[in-house]
Amino acid sequence: MLKIGVVVAAAFLGLAHGRILPKVNCGYESCPKVGGEDVLNVHVVPHSHDDVGWLKTVDQYYFGTKTNIQRAGVQYIIDSVIKALTENPERRFIQVETAFFHRWWMDQSSSKVEEVKRLVRSGRLEFIGGAWSMNDEGAAHYHSIIDQFSLGLTFLNQTFGACGRPKIGWQIDPFGHSREMANIFSELGYDGLFFSRLDWRDKSRRLTTRTPEMIWQASPTRGNVSNLFTSVLYNHYSAPSGYCFDVTCSDDPIIDDPRSKEYNYKQKVEGYARFIKSQASNYPTNNILITMGDDFNYQDANSYFINLDKLIKGFNLFPQSFNGRPIKVFYSTPSCYVKAVNEASLKKKQAFAVKTDDFFPYATDYNAYWSGYFTSRPTSKRLERQGNNLLQVIRQISAQNITYHVNVQGLDLLEEAVGIMQHHDAITGTEKQHVADDYARIVDEAMHNTTSEINLLLSNLLKKGNGYVNLQLQSCILANISVCAQSLENNFLVAVWNPLGRKVDYRVRLPVDGKNFDVRGPLNESIKYQIVPSISNFSNLGEYHHAKYDLVFVAEQVPAIGMKMYFVNKKQVKEYGYILNEAYGYERLNLGNNKTGIRINNATGLLESVTINGTQMKIQQELMYYIGAKGDNSAFNRRASGAYIFRPAVNKSVPIKFPKVTFKVFKGDLVDEVHQNFSSWVKQIIRVYKNTSHIEFDWLVGPIPVNDGEPKEVISRFTTPINSGKEFYTDSNGREMVKRTRDHRETYNYSNEEPVAGNYYPVTSKISIQDKSFTVSVLNDRAQGGTSLKSGEMELMVHRRLLKDDGFGVGEALNETEFGIGLVARGTHYLTITGKGFSTSEVTKDLGTEKILTPWVFVSDILKKQTVQSLSKQIDFTYSGITKQLPKNVQLLTLQPHKYRNNWLVVRLEHLYAKDEHPNLSKNVTINLRDYIPKYKLVSLLETALGADKPLDESKYLNWILGENLQKANYTHNFDLGKKLGYIRVDTPQQMHNFNITLAPMQIRTFIVQV
Template sequence: MHFSTCCGLLVVITTICYGAPSRSANTCGYETCNLGDPSKLNVHIVAHTHDDVGWLKTVDQYYYGARNDIQHAAVQYILDSVIMALDENPDRRFIYVEVGFFWRWWNQQTSDIQTKVQQFVNEGIYLVIILLRLSEVLNQGRLEFISGGWCMNDEASTHYNSIIDQHTLGAEIIRQAFGECGRPKIGWQIDPFGHSREQASLFAQMGFDGLFFGRADYEDIQTRNRTKTMEMVWKASANLGEQSWLFTGILPHGYGAPDSFCFDYRCSDNPIMDDNHRFDLNVQERVRSFIQAAHDEAAGYATNHIIMTFGGDFQYEDANQNFKNLDKLIKYVNAEQANGSNVNVFYSTPSCYLYALNKADRTWKSKTDDFFPYAHHPHGFWTGYFSSRAALKRFERHSNNILQVTRHLNAFANTSLRNSIFYLSEAMGVAQHHDAVSGTEKQEVAFDYAQRLSDGIGKAVDVINQAYNKLLPKSAQSPPLQAQFLCQLSNISQCLEIEGQDRFTLTLWNPVIHPVTQHVRVPVRFDYTVHDPNGQTLLTELIPISEPTQKIPGRTSLTQKQIIFKVALPALGFSTYYFEKKPDQQRTKEKSTVKITHNEACVLQNQYLRVDFDDQGNLHRIVNTNKNLGVSFSNQGFYWYQGFAGNNSRPEFQASGAYIFRPVSADPQPVSTTRTITCIKAEQVQTAVIIFNDWASQEISLYDEAEYTEVEWTVGPIPINDNIGKEIILRYDTDVNSGNKFYTDANGREVLERTRDYRPTWNYTVVETVAGNYYPVNSRIWIKNQERQFTILTDRSQGGSSIHDGSVELMLHRRLLYDDRLGVGEPLNETAFGEGLVVRGKQILFLQAPAASAAYHRIGAQRMYMHPLATYSLVQQSYDTYTANYRQTWTALADTLPLNVHLLTFEHLVENVYQIRVEHYFEQNEDDTYSHPVTFDLQSVFNSIGKIEQLVEVTLNADLPLIDLKRLTWVTGDKESSHPNVPEARLMANSTVRLIPMQIRTFNVVVSHP
C-alpha cells in the first residue's frame, strides 16, 4: 500500500481539519474511564506487548516471525490474536505502541477487520459493575494507542529533530485511521535505558498528559519506594515553564507482570485453575498472592490507585491465554470484596490510570533534572551504549540531514514526491528505536538498519534529482541535466565518480535560514579551476590527503590530494560550483603555496586563534587572540579504558559490553607514548596531522577567518590480539578551573549542569568512579570558570564526562570481547574488510568567555547537524554553455530571518498544504542578544511558493490543532499549578510568529500559488 493511500491527505479544506474517522460524542477520552471505587485500592490492569523494532532479529524477522531460533517473536500474529481476543469480551483492554509494526499489519487487513479495529478504538462500552450498588459506567475503547511513535525511541543517542519526526510519522498514521479517539495522550517509554529531560519536554509539547517508564537507577527506585514518590511532576524545561510540565510515573515491575502472574504462553507461571471438581484448584492461593502483591506495590505509591502491567517482549501471540487468565483473576479477586478485601481490580489503560491520579486531588513532588545515568546494580551503569556503534550513530545523523534537505527541495520545486521520501522517513523512524541508534542490537541487525537508511537515501536522491531538474534550468529549452549524486564516502576523501573527470559541478544546498560561509574539500587526482555562481574564479589550493586517511581499509581511491576553497551559500538555497581541469602547462607553471614540515614545532594561526604544538606533536595551547583568552593543555590525545571481562554471574563480575561501560581501572592508558606531527600550512587552512600509532590519529585544523578549531579523529582497527577489549576516548586536560562541574546537552537542545559523583534526588553511592559519571553528549559538552569556557561540539551522540577537574573526555569507539548479558548475546566487536572497524569523526572546539559562548555553541551545533548537502554532477558543456542554461544560485527567502530562529521542518504535504516547524534555539539568559523573544513573518519562507492564505498552529507532532488541546492540570508540593493550556493558540489571522527561548511552534499552512 502506498504511503499516500493511508496518510496522504493530511490536511484539508480551509480550516485544515484532520480527515479521519471522527469521534462520536462521549465514546472515548478521559470522561469514559472507569475510575474504580474511591473506598478501595484500585488496581488498573494494563495488558500490553513490547515489540522491539529490531534488536536480536531484524524488523522484518520480528514482524513475520522468521528466525525463531534466535528469539520466538512474530508481531503479525500478536496483533491478529489481540484483535480476536478483544472481540470475544468487551471488558478487555489492550494498548499498542509501535506504529511502524501496526502500520504494516493494518495495510494487510481486510476492510472488515479494519472496521472492527476502528470500532475498538472509537467506541466506548457500557459495563455493569457490581460494587455496593448497581451502577452503569461508560468505559474507554478496547484498543488504545500509547506514545504513537514509529517506534519506542532511545533517549540518550537521539536528536530532538528525529524524535519529533518519528512521532509525527506515527501520529499521522493513527490520525488517518482512527481520528481523535486514536490520538495518544501518554508517553510509554518502558524499555529505554535512562530518560532524558528533553524527551519529557517534547512529549508535553506534543500535548501528552503523562509519561510512564520502566527503568530507573536502583538507588533512585529504592528512595522513591520508601518516600512514595514513584510518581511526580517533571518540570522538563527551564525555559518553557508550565507548558513543559509532564506527569511522570515509574512502573512497579519494569514493564512485566507481578511475580508469578505472567500468563503468556512463554511463561512458566501457573494459570488460574478453577474447576472445583479437580484436585489442582489454585484460585484461593492465586487470589491471596495477588492481593498481597497489590498491597506490597501500593506501599510505594501515594494514592489508592496502582497500575499493574501484564505483558512483556513480544507477548500476546496467544492473547486468549493471557486474557482468559486475567478475566478469571479479576473475577475472583473482586469476589473477595464480599469477605472484606479492599482490592478492586479491572482492565484499564495508562490514560485512565493517569486520569484517576489526576482526580485524586493531591499535590505531587516535582523533578527538574533527568534520569541519567541508569544503573541496575552498583557495577551496572548503562553508559556504554552512549558510544556503541559509533559509525551507525554518525550515519543516522547524516541521514537526517539528507532527509530534511530532500523535504526542502521537494517543497520548493513542487515535485510532489512525498511518497518517495517516505522510504527514508520510515528508515529514520526505525533507526530511532532504543536498540537501533543506541548500538545495542546484534551485528546483523545493525547491518539491516544501515541498509534501510541507505535504501531510503537512494530514493531521496531520486527526489533531489527531480527537484534540481526544476530549480536549475533557466528555461524549458535548457538541455537535460546529468544526474546529481552524493559522494557518500567523502568522509574518507573518496569520490570515485569524479576521479579523472575533466568537468563536473558541485551543488550545495544550505538547509538553514541564514547565509553560511564555510570551506569545502573535494578529493581530486589533479588541479581544477573552480568557478563560483557569479562567474568568478575561486582561490583554491591543493593539499595532501593524510597518510592515515589513505590507509583506511576499504578506501579504493588512489587520490592523494584534495582541493579546498571557501564558499558563501545563500540562506535556504543552493549554489553551484563548476570544476574544470587545468591544462597541464598551467599546473606546471603554478607554484604551490602549501608548506609542509615534519616533526617540528607547529603553530597554526588565523585572524582569531592560535594553536601551538611542540615538535613531539603535543597540543600545548589554544589562544583566542581576539578576546585575549587562552587555554593550556597538560595532555590532549587518545586514551583507552580496558573493558572489564566478567562472567556476569554477580554484580561484581559485570562485564563491559554493548550496554554497560565498566572499565577495569579509573586511569585510562595512552594509546601511545610517542607521536609524530606533520604541519601543513596553506592560505585557506592550516593543519597538524598527529599520528599516535597505526590505528589512532587526529588532524587539527584552523581555517581562514574561523573562530573555532576543528579536530578530525580516526580510530581503528582497535587491536585485540592481546585479548583485551578497549574503549577509546579523546581527552583534553586543561588548566580551566572547572571544579567538579561540567555541562552536557539533552538531545541537542537544552543544557544540564552535571556534578561529578552526585545525584540531585538521592544520596548517591560512588562505586564506579568513571562509568557512574558518564552522560550522553548529543551535540556539546563544556567546562568553564568565571573567565573561560572550553566547549566541544560533536558530530554524533557520544558518551562524555569530566572525570577530573579541568578535564573533558569523549568516548569515540569501543571494541569489546565479552557480552554484558543483557540480551544481545554477542560482544560488541565490529569488523569490516576482515579487520576491526575504523571510525572517523569531527569535533569543534570553542574557547570564549562564558557570557559569549552560547552564540558560538548554539549556532555551531546547529550547523553541524544541519550542514549543506553536497551533490555532484558530471557535465559535458563548457562553462559558458552551462551558465547560459542553468541557474547557479537561488534562495527561497524573501527577507533575512533572525539568527536565533531555526527552520526545523519544511515539508510539502498535499497540493497547496505545507507543514512548517520553527524554533527559537537559544535558552533564557544565555546570550545578551539572542536569548530574547523574537518575532518574524513566516511569509518570507514561502516567498517562492505562494501567498499564505491560512495558518493553523498544531501540536508538536502535528496531531491536533493547538486551539483544541486541553491538557490535564497538576499541582506540585509547593502549590504551583501547571495551567498547561497555551493562551496564544488560535486560528492565526496573519503570518507573524513570535517565539520565546527554546520554543518550537508547528503550523499547517495553506498557500495560493502564484
C-alpha cells in the first residue's frame, strides 16, 4: 500500500503518459538573479487582466466580438503572448484566468502544446492565481470559491505538473478583500497575495508609513497557520502613465533611433525612473513590483514586449539610481518578487506588520462606498447558490457510481458554470444586463443538462436487478414562482436527496393546484401534509402555469448522503372538500407555540415578538427602502447609487405601508403562517414550522416602482432590545465571524460622510448582534449587504432598482427587468435567538449548513405510466451513501469523482467550529474515513493541499518575521510545515491502513482516495 501512495505522489509530480518529463527550471529556481542590499531591484511583470464577463459575455470576450462595446479578444492575447515569449528568452508573462486558458488550450495543435509546455517548464510563462476565474470576495461563498480553485488548479496540474502550480494569489480587481479568502490562499499552499483595491484612506496611510506589505493572519482560530504575505499594488494594476504599449493604448512607443526627430529613448527611461523612485519610497525593501498591463492588454504582445525590451535595456544605457543605489530593471513574476522580498527581509531581519481584520467596505472617495454590489442582482446571487447546491448533489451521486464509469458531461458543464459565476463581475451583479442574462443562461443550461445523467446514475444506485428504469426526475428550479409542471400532475413522485453527512428532517414545499392529496412515504406509510396559499399568483411572470397553493410535508430523517422517495396522489374531490385553516382577529395572532412562535400586532400587521426555544423577545421586523442618490458623478458629493456603489440620497429609510400592512393567518399541524401585504409590490410570509428553532421570513419584492423618479433600495430591518452598542458580527465568506464596529476602522482614521453606506458589510450567510444575555442572528439564502445602524438593530438589503450609472465602468443603471416588468425577487431570512443554556454556534451551524447544502428535491411524473407497486419491484425507495453519521462538528464538504483519475475520489472534510466557539464541539475530532465511504473498499489515500492539486508535503512556505499588530506585538514564527498545518500525515502503511483523520477547529483537509 505504501508503494501505491508513492505512485500517486509521482503522478502528481508529472510522471504522466508513461514517461518522465524533462528536467525543469520553473518556480523559484527560474527566478532572475537580483541585486544585493545596495541595489534597487525593479520586477517588471507583464500581465493582462481578462474579465470572465463584464461589458461583454464570456464568449464575446474570448472570441473578440462586439468591438463596438470593447476591443478585447482573449484568444488573440494568449496567441500573441506565446509567440512573443518564444522570441526572447528573457521575457516573462503571467496567465491568471484558467477558464479562458483552458478554452484556448483545448483548441491547440500538438506542436503548440509542446511549445507552451517548454515555456512553462522554463518559468517564462507562469500561472498566477490559477482559479477558474478571479473570484469576488464579498458575495462569494467559501464552498464555491474552493471548488472553482480546485477546478482550475487540477487542470493546470494535470496539464503541466509541478510547473503549473501557482504559488501566489492575484486578486487585483475584486472590490474589497475578505479574511477568509486570505485563509484559503494559505491552505492552498500559496506563499503570497497581491491585490489593488482597498479604502483610499487605508492605502494612503500604508504608503505614507511604508506598510503596503504585511503578514495577514487570516483566521483567529488557525492563528499562525493562516499567515500570508500580502502586498498592495502601487498603481492599481496598470502600467505607469505613458508606458502602455498595446494596440489598444495611445501612449507613444519608445523610439531608440537617435537619427529620428521622434527620438525619446532617454526621456522614456528617465520618466520610468521617476515612477520607480516614487514607488520605491513607499515600499519597505529594496524590491518593487511594477505591473505592465491592464484590462485585455497584449492583444499585440509583440508591440508591448519590443518596447519593454528597449525600456529594460535603457537602464543599462542610461543608468539611474535611487538614494545612491543603482536601479536594476528586469522581467519578473509575482512569485519571484515574493521570493526576493522574503530573502531581503530575512537578511535584514526586517519584520512586517500583522493584519487581523479585512478590507471591507472598499471606498474610492468620501462618497463612493462599493457596498451596493453586496446585494446587486439578487436573483443572480440566488441562482448561483442553487447551482452550487445541485453541483454538490450530482457530485455525490456520481461518487456513488464511480465504478460505473458514466461520462458525466453535465457535471463538467455545471462545475464550469459555477466557477464562472464566482468572477468579480458575475456574482457581484456589476456587469451589463446582457451579460447578466448570459450568466443566467450558462447556469440554467448547465443545471438542466445534468437531468439525464442524474436519472441514469440514480437508477443504477437504486435498481434491484439488472434492469433500468428512467425515473424522469426533474429539478423544479422555478418553484419559488409556483411553477413546477411535474407537481401539477394528479400523481407524482418526489425524491429528496440529502447532501449532508447527517440525517435531516426536511420540509418539502411544492406548488400544486389541488387541496386534497394522499401522500405516502417509502414504506407506503401515510404522511401528514398541509396546503397553504401561494405568496402570489405570479400571473405577470411569464407564460408558465402558476399554481395556487403549496403542498407542505416533512421528509423525516432523510439518510446522510442519501435519498428518500415519496408518492403524491391528488384526490378527485370537489374543491371545497378541504377547508383551509384561515383566521383573522386578535385571538388568532399568536402563531406557533410556547417553544417557538411569533406574535403579530393586530393594528399594524407587523411582527411584535418572537419566541424561540422558550425565550420570548420583543422583536419588530418590517420591509423598508432607501431612496438612491441620483447624482451625475461630477464630484465626490455628486456620486450616484449604482451597481457598485450604495449611496442613499437621504440617510434615512422609508417604511413600506401603503396604506397599511394587511395580513391573513393560516394555521396547521405542520406550519403556521402570516401572509403580509405591505404594498402592491412587497409581500412577505412569516413562517413558523413545528418542531424547529428558527423563524422564516419569506419575502417577495418587485417590481420596484420607479415611475415616481425615485430609485429604491429595499431592506428588511429587525429591531430588538439587545444592548449591542456599536458592535455587530458578519460572516467571512460563510465561515468565521468578523466583529464590526459602527463608524470605526482598525487600521486607519474613518470619517463618516456616508453614515449608512460606510457601515454596510458583506453578509454571505449570517449577521448577528449580542449582549451579555442573548444573541440574535439572521441567516440569509444568498449574499446581501447588511449592517447595524443602531444598538439592537440589524438590516439586510434584499433588492435594488436604480436609475443612474455610478460611473465606475459598467455604463448602465441597475434597472433590471424580466417578463417586460421590473425584476421580482424572492428570498428567505432565518431568525434565531440563543441565550443561556443554548449555544448560538450550534443552532446557527446546524441551520446554516442545511441552508447552504439544502436537501435537493426532484419531482417526476413517472406515475402517469407506472404504479408505485411496479416501481417497488424495480428500485429501492431509500438510499444512504454512508452508514454512519458524521460528528456534529464535521462536514463532508466535498465528495466527488476525481476529474482525471478513474476509481479515485476527492474528499474534503471540514471542522465547522471555531476556537472557543462551543465548550464541547470546538475540539479536535478524529474519524475513520472508511466509516463514511462504505460502498467501496478504500485502497489508499493521499493528503493534498486544499486545491486537490498537489501532495500536502509539496506545499512550500517561506519564513517571515512578524512585527507589531493591534492586539499582539513583536512576535516571530518560523513556518515549519508540520507545525504550520498541524496535520497528521498519511504517509506510513499503518496510517494508510486505518484511515484515521483528525481535524482541528476550522481546519479543512483534502484527500484523494483510491477505491
